[in-house]
């Protein structure tokens with residue numbers, strides 16, 4: 001099938017794992033994010049994710065967005081991206097993210113949001 005499917009198990013280049021549930025009829029999905037990066041201890045922590053994707057019937061390479069609400073900090077990350085499939089059927093999620101940290105005063109708001117890219121590949 002030339003179509004990417006978002007549901008399943010993915011990993012990014014940081015070593016974090018993400019499980020995406022079945023995508024419902026309006027494009028909504030939920031899942032769990034096991035981050036490999038934490039400021040504090042080393043073991044993997046699980047955080048909920050919620051997102052939506054464009055209906056695949058109009059597009060082969062679907063676009064999506066999702067939010068991870070980190071369970072162990074007051075931070076929040078939003079991801080936007082697109083699923084690409086190569087001619088061998090390998091799927092890649094190319095994303096950009098914004099990470100919002102909680103800061104103690106409006107004067108610190110300037111340094112509260114970080115931006116970056118992440119590439120997710122499917123874990124069989």
Ligand SMILES: O=C1C=CC(=NNc2ccccc2C(=O)O)C=C1
Nearest residue numbers: 014016035036037070073075077097
């Ligand atoms: O307490 C925290 C706060 C932020 C975190 N950010 N992780 C990310 C931020 C952007 C992209 C990927 C990740 C990741 O964990 O894979 C993780 C734990």
